[in-house]
Amino acid sequence: TASSWAVSGWYTADPHEDHAVELSLSYSSQLHAAAAMPAMSGADDIDRLSRDVGSVQAFDTWSVSPRVSVGYGGTYASYGYLENGKLFSPRAHVTIAPLRRTRVRVALARTMTAPGAEEFLPPVSGVWLPPERTFTSLSRFEPLQAERARHVEIAVERDLGAASVLSVRRFHQDVSNQLI
Numbered sequence: 001t002a003s004s005w006a007v008s009g010w011y012t013a014d015p016h017e018d019h020a021v022e023l024s025l026s027y028s029s030q031l032h033a034a035a036a037m038p039a040m041s042g043a044d045d046i047d048r049l050s051r052d053v054g055s056v057q058a059f060d061t062w063s064v065s066p067r068v069s070v071g072y073g074g075t076y077a078s079y080g081y082l083e084n085g086k087l088f089s090p091r092a093h094v095t096i097a098p099l100r101r102t103r104v105r106v107a108l109a110r111t112m113t114a115p116g117a118e119e120f121l122p123p124v125s126g127v128w129l130p131p132e133r134t135f136t137s138l139s140r141f142e143p144l145q146a147e148r149a150r151h152v153e154i155a156v157e158r159d160l161g162a163a164s165v166l167s168v169r170r171f172h173q174d175v176s177n178q179l180i
Helices: 043-049
Strands: 002-016 019-032 050-065 068-079 086-099 102-113 147-159 165-176
Touching: none
Parallel strands: none
Antiparallel strands: 002 019, 019 050, 050 068, 068 086, 086 102, 102 147, 147 165
């Protein structure tokens, strides 16, 4: 037999007029009995038979002044099925409005993504339960590894009316251990 369960929660608040805070957390577990996977019967395979994932995310957007805003925060996730499963993904951005209806934005982020992470992500709305395990390592000799992506971006935006924005951006991404 196999079982799965999950718990998650979100909290969004505007504690002050110049701050917007978002907090979320989730924990999921998938357990697969050895009978469900007859090819795996040894004690060394227990990590392949269960998947535990927990994450905490916090992000704050702060309007320093009418022309400057700063966003910062990150996600800390623990993937029990990875050899080094403690993943921290920080992100930050600064937006400056040097002219009326024009903004310049600089953003930095590092995103660490575990193989199969999408199976543990809670939905935006509605009832959800993680599916049975649908991912595994491509090699019996190499453990699963997290993908690491670094992102640097600069953008210039100009409002062209109430519903249109013209934007130009330049970015650089560097990815290692890319998932297939």
